[in-house]
Amino acid sequence: MNSFQSARFRTGAARRKTARDPARSTAAARCTRFVVDRTHMGRRASGIERMTDQLFSPPALHPLVLDSSRECASRSSMIVQQMLANPARAMLSPDTVWVFPGYPPSPAFAFLRERTVFYVHDLFLITRTRDLNRSAKLYMAPPFRLAIGALRYFLVNSESTLRELLAWVRPDAEVRLYRPVVGNVFGLSPRPSVNDSEGSFGPTRPLIVGALGTIEPRKNFLAAARVCEGLRRQLDIPVELHIIGRPGWGDDATELGRMPGVVLHGFLDDDAARAAISRFDLFLSTSHDEGLGLPLLEIQYAGLPVVVPDQPIFREVLGGSGTFIDPARPDEAACTIARLFERPDWRSRAASAATANLERWNSQAEADRENVVAFLSAIAAGSAARQEQAR
Numbered sequence: 001m002n003s004f005q006s007a008r009f010r011t012g013a014a015r016r017k018t019a020r021d022p023a024r025s026t027a028a029a030r031c032t033r034f035v036v037d038r039t040h041m042g043r044r045a046s047g048i049e050r051m052t053d054q055l056f057s058p059p060a061l062h063p064l065v066l067d068s069s070r071e072c073a074s075r076s077s078m079i080v081q082q083m084l085a086n087p088a089r090a091m092l093s094p095d096t097v098w099v100f101p102g103y104p105p106s107p108a109f110a111f112l113r114e115r116t117v118f119y120v121h122d123l124f125l126i127t128r129t130r131d132l133n134r135s136a137k138l139y140m141a142p143p144f145r146l147a148i149g150a151l152r153y154f155l156v157n158s159e160s161t162l163r164e165l166l167a168w169v170r171p172d173a174e175v176r177l178y179r180p181v182v183g184n185v186f187g188l189s190p191r192p193s194v195n196d197s198e199g200s201f202g203p204t205r206p207l208i209v210g211a212l213g214t215i216e217p218r219k220n221f222l223a224a225a226r227v228c229e230g231l232r233r234q235l236d237i238p239v240e241l242h243i244i245g246r247p248g249w250g251d252d253a254t255e256l257g258r259m260p261g262v263v264l265h266g267f268l269d270d271d272a273a274r275a276a277i278s279r280f281d282l283f284l285s286t287s288h289d290e291g292l293g294l295p296l297l298e299i300q301y302a303g304l305p306v307v308v309p310d311q312p313i314f315r316e317v318l319g320g321s322g323t324f325i326d327p328a329r330p331d332e333a334a335c336t337i338a339r340l341f342e343r344p345d346w347r348s349r350a351a352s353a354a355t356a357n358l359e360r361w362n363s364q365a366e367a368d369r370e371n372v373v374a375f376l377s378a379i380a381a382g383s384a385a386r387q388e389q390a391r
Contacts, residue, residue: 033096034066034376035089039081040102041071047294048121051157052101054180055119061373064380067096079139082106090115097380104143110150115383117376118147119155119178122291123164124218131218131288133249153379155372157292160313178372179365182297182358186274190303190351201281206238206261207231210280210304212295213287215256215264216248223286223327225259230334232261235341241284244268244276277302282337282350285309286327293317300358303351305340307333321350321357 036056041049058066069086072078087108090098098109101119109116125144129137148154148168155178156162162175169175201207209228213219225241232239239261246267247253256262265276282305285296290313296306297317308314310324323340325333340346 033093034061034064034380035093035096035098036066036068037082037086037098037100037102037105038068039070039072039078039086048102050185051119051121051180051294055178056099056101060369061376064373064376078103087112095383097376097383099376100147104140104147105151107143107146110146113151113153115379116151117153117155117379118151119157120148120161120165120291121157122161122289123148123168124289124291126168127164128218128289131216133216153375155375158313158316160316161291174375176372176375177368179292179361179368180294181362181365181369182294182300184301185298186270186277186301188274188277188299188301190354191278191347202237206240207235208279208281209239209241210277210283210299211241211243211245211285212283212299213243213245213285214248215243215245215250215253217250217252218288219245219252220286220288220327221252221256223330224284225256225262226330227284227286227325227327227333227337228261230330231337234331234334234338242276242280244273280304282307282340284337285314289313296322297358297361300354303347303354305346305350306354307337317361319357319360321353 036052038052041052054060056066069089070081072081082103083106086098087106090096090109090112094115097115097117098105098112099117099119100109104125105116105118124131125136125141129141132141148165149170152170152173154165154169154173154175156165156175157177157179159177162177165175209224209231211221211224213221215221221241221243224243228239228241240263241261242263242265243256244265244267247264253264257264265272268276277299280302283296283299283302285293285306285308287293287309289311293308293313296308296314299306300321305323306318306321307323307325308318309327314322314324323336325336327333340350343349
């Protein structure tokens with residue numbers, strides 16, 4: 001960590017000490033109402049929505065008192081709520097601190113920066129514009145760019161996102177890690193060993209490679225299909241790529257549907273997803289980039305080998321439990337994956353590594369939650385003190 005980053009973290013530590021001061025705690029009690037923006041929660045259930053429910057619910061942030069904005073079922077109502085209703089309510093309620101865990105806040109919140117907190121999942125809205133659909137480019141990217149340049153308080157989902165964000169924010173900005181505790185959301189369990197040779201695939205039973213996510217250019221599922229083609233040649237057995245996820249923008253879903261050995265499951269509820277995942281032999285991600293990659297951790301409850309691009313975010317998330325490849329070199333990637341199956345106990349080794357990694361990750365995430373509650377309490381205390389001075 002460089003000196004610039006360290007200075008920001010010392011500032012944050014001082015702020016947490018202030019929050020413990022009795023006088024400041026009394027002031028904070030007058031400004032304990034946090035409003036969590038949930039305008040994005042009424043339309044679908046993707047990773048951002050799941051993170052909002054998990055990280056910004058009353059149990060997660062206890063003992064803070066949480067309120068929320070209205071959930072919107074349509075795009076038009078969401079836009080009105082985000083751009084007009086939210087800032088109007090914030091201006092009329094100076095005793096509130098607003099937290100945005102999904103979409104970027106209205107530009108009006110730049111004038112309320114001392115009581116606005118923005119949770120940043122990634123910076124793709126400004127760093128990967130070629131992978132954005134039209135609505136993201138026109139509606140989400142401009143306020144996102146303004147928010148990270150104008151606001152003071154941020155939460156992030158990974159150290160990789162933190163490092164990237166620090167290059168864009170104000171010199172006095174404060175950024176805190178808030179990683180999610182990963183639960184067994186699909187109710188998965190490792191597949192029991194079959195015998196001394198744990199791989200049950202072969203000439204009569206295909207190797208099932210699993211993938212998960214919305215089918216769009218950034219997820220790069222076409223590269224996963226090419227890796228599976230190389231794996232088919234390398235092992236000389238049938239190999240199938242099973243993708244769980246709804247089609248997004250772009251032509252990738254159409255192209256994948258024409259490729260041999262690719263099975264598109266579409267969106268599946270938890271029970272159907274569990275049944276599909278139970279057939280996977282390994283999990284493969286060839287995404288161009290991720291802010292976190294939550295499914296990589298969730299899938300580890302199945303005890304599967306997880307194969308990912310060799311990038312810092314994936315090494316941060318998976319540690320020593322991951323297998324790292326270059327998706328742009330499908331034949332080399334296939335050779336790396338094939339070596340996983342050379343040991344007869346490959347399946348039990350993968351399950352043990354997955355369990356250890358989940359314990360490592362969740363221990364860090366539990367500590368983050370305590371730090372974030374202190375961080376938010378300090379922001380509330382500062383806001384309350386300014387209100388007192390203004391009276």
